[in-house]
């Protein structure tokens with residue numbers, strides 16, 4: 001993915017699709033997709049935590065060519081490889097009609113958000129995880145999210161949010177009687193509900 | 196009340212945050228904005244013999260290049276001593292010190308211009324050893340000692356049957372908030388400057404910007420931008436002054452956003468330190484005497500070093516009754532990175548050391564680690580070594596008993612040590628269990644005024660709450676909303692963005708904002724309620740004294756009169772209230788105590804350690820904390836879990852490695868913070884004994900979990916390995932190679948405290964001893 005230093009500083013204009021909208025951008029070849037999104041296109045959902053692929057705050061879903069779209073650190077993707085790409089940021093992840101997605105809802109309900117600078121990245125990665133695994137184990141959750149750092153929450157509420165979103169999804173597909181669900185919900189409201 | 200105090204209300208800023216629409220300081224932009232860049236010293240210590248900015252200025256797109264010569268006001272700033280120049284003043288004292296700042300049309304041009312600033316340095320030998328700092332020639336006109344603290348209580352020569360002593364070391368921890376520093380400044384029509392910035396303390400920034408710009412405070416307008424974590428690291432000024440100076444110089448908006456590396460260089464770290472402790476106890480484990488000495492490396496500039504050292508020294512006693520003792524400490528200047536506030540503020544260092552000592556005493560006497568702690572637990576009415584009486588609830592026993600009631604994790608570990616790769620060899624994995632109990636002071640201390648102001652208005656059931664309290668992620672916005680619902684019966688609540696249009700709320704630090712700003716909001720809400728009830732009384736011909744607000748409804752003798760939302764149609768009722776804690780006094784003052792309040796916390800850590808490879812997995816941390824009252828169960832749990840994981844980071848992996856004054860790991864590749872794979876299961880319980888004088892009996896909760904996790908995790912690793920491990924972070928090589936000396940245990944002839952010795956504390960001005968002599972007293976060195 002390295003770029004010839006001679007052309008790295010050259011400006012080029014290229015198309016890409018961001019959150020379903022075809023865009024055209026002029027950027028240096030050497031710039032990262034994160035810089036292209038934030039500084040050139042004003043797409044601010046992906047955040048800059050480290051700029052070197054270690055925190056996941058910049059996570060977006062990128063599709064290039066025929067490959068399955070994949071969650072990547074936008075700060076590690078050179079603009080040169082984003083030519084013609086389809087990029088889905090956190091703005092693509094809401095539910096229908098501007099509602100929150102089940103994952104977003106679970107992050108709020110479980111207290112998985114404090115300062116929130118990591119949240120877009122976590123929601124992006126967790127959404128992809130739940131598309132692949134309907135019922136992820138704690139280990140699978142860890143494997144999917146260990147590229148995302150959170151300095152505030154200590155991760156406990158984040159795990160709880162992912163587990164709760166998975167549960168809600170399963171229940172929606174295979175509804176349990178309402179009374180049982182209510183009972184589970186009320187059991188989860190005290191301070192002990194957390195663990 | 197729905198959404199009131201005691202319920203798990205969701206964060207009001209949460210929906211925007213999960214949608215990625217919340218605006219952080221790094222997202223700021225303005226029409227015609229320039230981008231700032233900082234020229235930093237590559238040397239930890241050097242004389243500046245020349246700065247040539249001509250080449251940088253000549254670059255097209257560069258609007259300004261400023262050095263110390265261009266600072267119109269007073270060059271010097273600082274949270275306590277004002278010993279730090281806004282831009283280097285002929286000498287640089289740490290690697291990363293700002294020398295010049297540049298504003299240009301875009302980030303790339305600004306960076307290019309910063310590189311083009313030619314600074315000539317004459318390198319000087321860096322002073323990087325804090326022990327040498329005490330005797331070395333001064334690095335600064337203000338000298339090398341930020342503060343020396345020394346006091347004794349009772350008879351420090353008293354002895355029990357056993358004495359244990361050791362020297363402990365704590366590494367430098369980075370706050371590592373996830374959003375690097377950012378802010379946007381612009382000139383205002385009144386000839387002043389405005390700044391939107393991610394900070395912990397708007398009014399402190401305002402004052403310090405005023406010094407450098409020469410502007411009066413009313414012409415320096417600050418507003419909080421979205422803050423991505425803080426943990427103490429945003430208490431000091433970094434880019435604030437630079438952005439304002441450049442905005443004033445160019446007449447344009449100027450934005451700064453640090454890179455991660457710059458963030459490491461620019462903000463203050465947790466003080467690394469060396470602590471020598473000697474505990475003497477009776478045969479039944481009762482502490483007879485404690486002697487301690489602390490040396491904290493404050494780095495190049497004072498920041499809060501003079502305050503942090505007092506916290507460390509005075510809280511060396513831990514949450515235990517200590518009648519006899521002698522305590523001394525220094526925070527000193529070196530050419531290492533400057534250290535200041537970080538969550539825990541000097542206490543994690545003390546806690547790591549005193550808890551290791553308690554375990555050593557228990558080990559020597561063959562006692563259970565919790566039993567020895569229970570036997571020495573502070574009680575209400577006891578007097579601290581520093582002379583203050585614990586006259587509020589002091590539930591040390593209760594947190595220990597609460598912890599003991601939490602069952603141990605059942606069954607084998609879910610995962611092996613060694614991260615996602617789970618590199619451990621099952622045959623060499625041992626389980627360990629460790630305990631720790633700590634005391635943390637809450638709010639500002641030693642006479643620093645701890646206050647806040649809130650303005651609350653209510654119109655048709657909609658409340659607006661305005662304070663200068665910085666929301667940095669901790670959830671003050673939620674607490675403010677809960678208070679407005681409970682006290683006022685508001686249907687909807689808006690917490691406005693904090694700014695300097697209202698009086699100072701102090702810093703979002705020291706676990707203090709619920710106590711200070713929360714109480715100011717509570718008072719303002721209560722004042723608005725009085726007005727509301729007076730109106731309702733008049734309108735309905737009732738006696739205001741008989742009216743209450745219950746669940747959004749004004750009631751008379753329990754019967755609903757009117758919903759709050761319809762009580763005074765179209766009218767806005769408003770009140771501004773101030774809150775200030777009772778005064779505190781310097782160490783040794785006869786007038787009163789040093790601290791506002793305390794919180795106590797007990798934790799048990801369970802770890803699995805691959806003793807061959809030195810890999811540690813923290814399986815579970817159980818916690819019981821004294822929290823006054825539970826305002827929001829989910830948010831409280833978030834503070835506990837987050838604090839525990841940060842403390843675990845300090846115990847096992849986080850260390851800013853400084854070699855010859857240079858940070859060798861200023862990035863998340865080499866500075867490791869815990870990931871989701873490292874995070875333990877947390878079980879959290881609480882002791883709720885209301886704090887007197889506080890609404891609902893609330894008290895701060897953010898720092899204790901970190902303070903306790905450091906010693907608890909370290910104790911568990913000691914238990915698993917049998918190694919003394921007197922230093923944190925405990926890295927794999929310390930375990931694998933068994934580095935670090937064990938405490939010295941001496942059996943002594945008991946010598947009761949001489950009755951003639953004063954019970955009062957005695958503060959010495961002069962150093963009794965130098966920290967360099969610790970080893971000569973027979974204390975083995977750490978690593």
Ligand code: FES
Pocket residue numbers: 047048049050051052053054055056057058059073074075076
């Ligand atoms: S900003 Fe991309 S991984 Fe940290």
Ligand code: FES
Pocket residue numbers: 112113114115116117118119149150151152153373423424668
């Ligand atoms: S919520 Fe602050 S970094 Fe995750």
